[in-house]
Amino acid sequence: MRVEYRVLGPLEVLLDGVPVNVPAGRCRVLLATLLLRANEPVSTGEIVERLWDGTPPSADRAGKTLHMIVTRLRRALGEASCVHTRPGGYAAVVEPGQLDLLRFRAHVAAGEHTEATALWRGPVLANVSSESLHRDFVPALTEERLDALERRIDTDLARGVAAELVPELRALTTQHPLREVFWAQLMLALHRSGQQADALAAHQEVVAVLADQLGVPPGSRVREAQQQVLAGDVPATPPLPQPHHVPRQLPTALPHFVGREPELDRLDAVLASGRLVAVISGSGGIGKTSLAVQWSHRVANRFPDGQLYSDLRGFDPTGAPVNPISTARDFMLALGVPADEIPVGTEDMLSSYRSLLSRRRVLVLLDNVRDVAQVRPLLPGGSHSLAVITSRNRLRGLAAQHRVFPLDVLDPDESMVLFGGRVGAERIAAEPQAATRLVELCAGLPLALAVVAARATLDQHPLGMLVEELEHAALDALDTDDPLTSVRAVFSWTFSCLSPAAARLFVLLGLHPGPDVTEPAATSLLAAPSAEALDELVRYSLIACQRDRYRLHDLMRSYAAEEAAQRLSSAERTAAQQRFFDHLMHSALAATAKSDPLRQPITTPDPAPGAVVLTFEASTDADRWYAEERAVFGPAVAAAGEAGFDGHVWRTVWAIRHFLLATGRWREGERLQRLAVAAAQRAGDLEGECRARRGLVSCLVPEREFDEAEHQLRAAVALDERLGDLIGLSNDLRGLAYLLGRQGRYADALDPLLRASDVALRSGDRIELASVSASLAFVHHELGDHLEAARRAEQARDMYLDLVPDERDTVVASNRDTLGSIYRALGRYEEAEANYLRSVELQATLSYRHYQADTLVRLADMKRELGAADAARGYYLSALAVYDDLGFAKADDVRELLSLVERPVPPQ
Template identity: 85%
Template sequence: MRVEYRVLGPLEVLLDGVPVTVPAGRCRVLLGTLLLRANEFVSVDEIVERLWDGTPPSADRAGKTLHMVVARLRQALGAANCVRTRSGGYVAVIEPEQLDLLRFRAHLKAGEHAEATALWRGPVLANVPSESLHRDLVPALLEERLAALEKRIDDDLELGVAAELVPELRTLTHQHPVREVFWAQLMLALHRSGQQADALATYQEAASVLGDQLGVTPGPRLREAQQRVLAGEVSATAVLVPSHHHVPRQLPTALPHFVGRELELDRLDAVLASGQLVINGSGGIGKTSLAVQWAHRVAGRFPDGQLYSDLRGFDPTGAPVNPISTARDFLLALGVPADEIPAGTEAMLESYRVLLSRRRVLVLLDNVRDVAQVRPLLPGGSQSLAVITSRNRLRGLVTQDRAFQLDVLGPEESMTLFGGRVGAHRVAEEPAAAARLVELCAGLPLALAVVAARATLDQHPLGLLVEELEHAALDALDTDDPLTSVRAVFSWTFGWLSPVAARLFVLLGLHPGPDVTEPAATSLMAHPSGDALDELVRYSLINSQNGRYRLHDLMRSYAAEEAALRLSATERADAQRRFFDHLMHSALAATLKSDPLRQPITTPAPAPGAVVLAFEASTDADRWYAEERAVFGPAVVAAGEAGFDGHVWRTVWATRHFLLATGRWREGERLQRLAVAAARRADDLEGECRARRGLVSCLVPGREFDEAEHQLRAAVALDERLGDLIGLSNDLRGLAYLLARQGKHLRALDPLLRALDVAMRSGDRIELASVSASLAFVHHELGDHHEAAAHAEQARDMYLELVPDERDTVVASNRDTLGSIYRALGRYEEAEANYLRSVELQETLSYRHYQADTLVRLADMKRELGELDAARGYYLAALDVYDDLGNAQADDVRELLSSLN
């Protein structure tokens, strides 16, 4: 039984979600008085004062009437009665989560101001007629609400919300004209939404109101707001929010045979609002199915998109997903360019909360392990909603009315699910057998789905299936697993698979990632896997979506146990090697397309049976990287644990370009450190050197220059031991790059000149071209444009020889540098030609942000030359790209366009 009392609006009592009628008149006054003083003793004298508004009858008559009112109220409340008699008075005994007023104060204490203010539904006890109650008790509550509103709006302003607050604050300043905080907040909201004149006019209006009504001048909060407007201060987080053009649709496909859970769906509908809600329950009970079904049902209420992440909190083959990585993925999905995502963790999470505070987004966070894993991903503001599933209760994350404990399906719902899948006619033909199969599944949707699939595919009499499953259930009782019904169903169905499908199912227990592709499955088996995958899908042992196959985590646990039991150590190691070879060699092939000029590494041949993918273009490689990204991390960890250290550092080497290009340098840093450790375990000098150099690439974005230099100098020592001149030159270029990033361009020349000598001795044209391009950039920054031009032209000519179509990022970057050099030398036609070539290349390489940057430089040059129409055209082209990416630099370009007009 769930009872809820509400006083922050009309008086309401709910019993299991159904309103309880409270008699009008003195019954409501009595209950309202006790609830406003919940769990406190209230004397008879005070209650009499409230019931008769200060003019009670004789003491004897008042006492008798009060007894009648109490009795009538208790009778009306029934099971929801909370009124207890005490000597000389009464008390309402209330649990903290039962009364909205107590929840309001708990939210305030926890600093959850948006959640607190959301509980208010209107005037306090609007349907309770008591002048003394509204005179003596309600005003203090209204002050609590206003203080909470002030703090909630401060939170929103801090998160970067501005324009959305203006209408609300105009209403609040009208209703509470002498409350300075609302005036100050209105000024900042106007200012940060680009209405500076209105913001300053608001200060004058506030000063006039305060002078007329109170005879005072503006206080510190208002004066501070005025100074911030005059100083042009803008929220640091506001500029991080991209345009609204990116609307992600990440929800998994809803189940076609979803049945039951009507009560749960209705309860979810009843609490649909911003904030978060939690669905918890044991494994296999249908949490994800319910969450996905409901999310699709309400998706239309969240027009700015739906985000989804399986956080793998209980996956037996890998660590739970890092929420910081998920937040970065969400920002990318929402349209924030990779290089615009803040470097620091806190700044990135703040940017994520700011973005969701400005949008209406549904965020489905599946398989959450604990509160710590999910808290960084909760949306900010008061418009978005997070739906969370977990086997744990996640206490303290939500209030009782927003936590849903999912139980097994009842017999009727179970039969409906089973019958819907096997056909009503089969249930009608063997009702007793159907009922027994449902009983053996113990109301677990996962077990019911597998049994139904088996019954549908084999078309054996249901009675025969009962005999088999009962035998399997007896075997399952020997285990310690509490979900014996699921284990029994798995083992029973596994026995009916074809030998090839059964072998694949066992081998999937070795796969470390969240899902698997057909080429990966084929590599595990060393045998074509398409038919076996289809068979596993038909038996509901795996799910398929967009060419990827996923096991439920309980199913994965079972597969892993079977792999340990059925496969020898040699078989397991061979299968793992084939899978790691598939991933590593495919990643190396992708790198050849995405980063063709990169210094190659020594790589052993793939094992027989391992599938190595080929890629037609860099876009195909980038798409594959993105699809497999969630597999790389777990696979690298698993390879290290299994002793495949060479696969660790080579796979990480091959994925570095993609992780950096998409701004996932923290993820790259973690993997590079694993690569360094693996190479050192294997005493592999080449691997250690490459891993340390890769680690530098991931340290620089966070400006960790000291450690980056330490790693580079270690790489220099290793390359000198190896006699690798190309690697040594690469290391020296890295040292110069570190110095240039810190503005130390003159000091950067020394390692570059050393790199030039080493590269010339190596005779490697790619390295020579790269050193020349680096020298060009540094000389240009030092103002030595003629020397810079010579180096940049030399790099251009060598690149044309090495990559005739010039489709490489370093080639496009050198073209951009050459454009800037020619501009500085007054060779404007050549500058324009090189800028445009860089723009063309960046577009084909999907580096559109850099494309827009180059367009701006070209437009700047045209403006300086007085060619304003051409400048306007290039600025508009850049603006289109920035706007499409949601990049904040769009505002800068708009200002430049405005200055042209």
């Protein structure tokens, strides 16, 4: 087994030559921290500082999290793990030949500078997000590399190498304009390859740069080089022959490139897999070219015969994409083929081009490709050269054989790093809230971030002023005089390429409240099948697709909304919005009918023609749909209210209440229920107002806002009495009893329940009668009257069995849980366990997972009291897994209970 660790470039671990996946984030920071101090112990305190970049959480939490990170890293590395525990910290234990940094330093010490510099694969730790590592370690390592590079080039010059060094030295003087040694070496390389005028021009350039940047004249190395050029001195050793031209056409990499670590890792995997075509797709301004250029520079040393670049202008505002035949001809000229030797015929020339590349190792970057037909003739022949392609088109014709990487927007942290790198840390520190808001408004789009950063830098506008502009009219604020950098113009070039159906759907998506849309919702907006139009929008990267959900980033949504306002009449907009709101509301009602079948129904108008209404086979299907649509409900409800669809507001909120309560989203539910109350009041809909107030109570009680809950309940009681709704009134009275019970006032809760029992009897509704009996059972149990509680709970159980034979309903499962507690109090432990387990079984198929965990805790408590420690431990662990998954604070209580049943550690 051979293990190799690499930090001189992206962090990599190789096991027998195969890359080992090192998890992104803090696992990489930990491994990099240890490898940079290889074979030295690193204290826990320093590691914590590195992992959280100087802002760690509490010491206790940091210690626990560090332990988990170490465990995760060791598990990921497997046999390649080098992480060892040391007193007070950890160390990376490696052999000198296993770590590229140690090998680099050994080569330098031995004077083997060519071998040393060959180990560098790009910027140090390019895929590790750690401000402190890049601040404290990377500059010094970069200096070591540059020193070695200077010595290597000196050696090459002494050997008579000259012309071959010129492209490399031009790049180095561009990247490090204040490093005089590179300028001196460039002057000598130009002079010794017969380019004396260029050598003198380079001297003039470095003099100007140093005067402008530092206000100093050149040092001794530059002066000595100038004297050699003026004297015409050329070493006797002849220059090495150049076998063929080596083009270096890659654009300069961005100085503030950030993020994209997963994409860079996946691109690295392309080479590891032997595939030699990679397609980077995404919307305009998403950063495709920047990523392609960054990665191309990262792997350029693997292609010693050069790098070719062409912007094919597939989505150029002139509408004239570059002819691939002319590009192929330009590439052949760059590779050193004389113009008179390039075949005239198209097929002959392309054949000659591919044959030429098949004999060389060349990287070809084809930027801004329109379609497969434009790029296919330029793909290299053979198995040695690499093609990197960027396009707004997914180029599916290449996907079968080659890798396609859809590019998404930057996340907020990456966006802030990019923005801060351009405007400066001082500006961010001076207006932190404005900076955060600007990054948010740019929606992670690199082009937008660049435009805003440029305005902030060039015009020195306060960031707060830019925030106001973007909030008022984002696309106007991101407009520039240059169509290549105007966000609106960039979007429009792609829009103009769409078919009529796809263009209309894109415009209609401007009416969707976001953040993502499904095919049924798109079909409802379009009032026609939408699959092909969605596919076209994805293909042109105007929308992104993930797990059958389609998303426009915020600025693209703003552009679609602009187009909707301009291209659709008021009647068209209203009709499309109604179809969408009908789709969401009626689908939610259908989901509720499956997830909460015993719930009292509401009156609902029929859906508009063209609106798609979903159906669900089982409650699990409904719950899954609820979870997938969760982020849509809030914006949709708000949009429906703003558009005047008040009936849709309260009915949709009524339909999703079950899901919000089941997943503990009480504050979100409260906000939506208040919108529902207001909408029903605007519409003068007493039924809607009553249902919305009752729903608001169910969200207030878990937050212990009892006074407000009681006010809302009494208002609901008055409304139900006014409406003559006996079922609703009984429901209100049960709610009042529940509210009193949550305050420990169980004796006071009996009166409203007895009133509810009378009202339910008058209504004749069996569901409500069963629910009142279940509520009475719970209250009698809490009051210590366990026999009466058992009678009521058994009565409710039998009625529920008639109503829902499979018992798959939340209130049925809750009654089973109550029965378990009642039987436990009566000492009927086997019956108690059977009912607890039945409740857990039912809740596993329903939405209320936290209730399932509550029941498991009660069952575990009973087992612990009975001395069955193993069984108790198992139930506690099951409950803990649910609470942790939901992020509930009750998890800490369960950990305390677990400590009471932990086995003593056996002696060693």
